[in-house]
Amino acid sequence: MSQDITIHLTDREGKLHELTAPTDMQLNLMELCKAYEFPIEGTCGGMALCASCQCYITSEHKLPERSEDEEAMLSEAFHVQENSRLGCQIYLTQELNGLCVTLAPKE
Helix, strand or coil, X not given: CCCCEEEEEECCCCCEEEEEEXXXXXXXXXXXXXXXXXXXXXXXXXXXXXXXXXEEECCCCCCCCCCHHHHHHXXXXXXXXXXXXXXXXXXXXXXXXXXXXXXXXXX
């Protein structure tokens, strides 16, 4: 039996939202944002081939390291910061309960 987790998301206008996320569906952060109808395009469908789901991780959660594909995509993206990640590459697990994320500006 899975438990839901809470993700704290700050939108592009600076407003904080509390999202409830299931951990038993293999969802990633981009898919969660789309389900809540936040303006994340996910143009490539979650293949790390665009940067339209870029976000900033603002909490101290331990995340998997960036893949080569994610690194390559972020190297070509705008508004990249040290804490930038592609939402499509962050899968929702129990360990991410309480994760704090800010959506990157639209490019």
